[in-house]
Amino acid sequence: MGSRRVLSALIGAAAAAALVTCGTSEADQAPPATTVAATSTTTAPATTAAPTTTAVTTTSAPPTTTAPTPTVEYHRNEAVYFTSPSGGFQCGIIELPTRTEAGCQGPTTPIPPRPESCVVDWGSGIRVTGAGRGEFLCAGGLVYTSGGATADRVLPVGQTVSSFGFTCKSGADGVTCTKDETGHGFRIASGSNDLF
Numbered sequence: 001m002g003s004r005r006v007l008s009a010l011i012g013a014a015a016a017a018a019l020v021t022c023g024t025s026e027a028d029q030a031p032p033a034t035t036v037a038a039t040s041t042t043t044a045p046a047t048t049a050a051p052t053t054t055a056v057t058t059t060s061a062p063p064t065t066t067a068p069t070p071t072v073e074y075h076r077n078e079a080v081y082f083t084s085p086s087g088g089f090q091c092g093i094i095e096l097p098t099r100t101e102a103g104c105q106g107p108t109t110p111i112p113p114r115p116e117s118c119v120v121d122w123g124s125g126i127r128v129t130g131a132g133r134g135e136f137l138c139a140g141g142l143v144y145t146s147g148g149a150t151a152d153r154v155l156p157v158g159q160t161v162s163s164f165g166f167t168c169k170s171g172a173d174g175v176t177c178t179k180d181e182t183g184h185g186f187r188i189a190s191g192s193n194d195l196f
Helices: 002-022
Strands: 079-083 090-095 100-105 121-128 135-139 160-163 166-171 174-179 185-188 193-195
Touching: 079 160, 079 166, 090 160, 090 166, 090 174, 100 135, 100 166, 100 174, 100 185, 121 174, 121 185
Parallel strands: none
Antiparallel strands: 079 090, 090 100, 100 121, 121 135, 160 166, 166 174, 174 185, 185 193
16 A cells, blocks of 8 residues: 555656646646747838939921912912022913913923914923813913013922912922812923823
8 A cells, every 4th residue: 555655646746747847727838939020110211213304305307398388479460470499490370361270481301293283482381271181382472470570489399389279389300280170280390391
């Protein structure tokens, strides 16, 4: 019986020791060690990058002038008159009692053979009326001039004038005049010409 008591006492002591070490309830237990990393919540001020301003320099070549020229500059006595840039052609858009036409007078080549019906100067210019394509002029003198002491104003290359339903344009390859409604007309230069 004595050894049983000793054994019971030992088991009791061991159990007591275990209880002291482990604890019997959550309240008696030491809280588990928690490592909390100190987080520094220092918020750096938001850095807004200064807006990048890129200077864009746009350099444009001077525009080529294709806008219609104010016809009033060329308007004389109910008609429009101008001189080609080369000075070789006197041109106009005129209203006559029997027709309205646009034409240019000056030396051009080639010239078709003179028709029998023309008894005055032949091929000294080209005109377009409302009747069809351009045609060579049979005239006894200058038709497309205001009659002033000096030549009529020059129509610069790239410029146009319009009146009475016709438009004339000055180009590097000569002067072109068309009937707006039909598209018929001509192009005249000293060394070439076209009828359309």
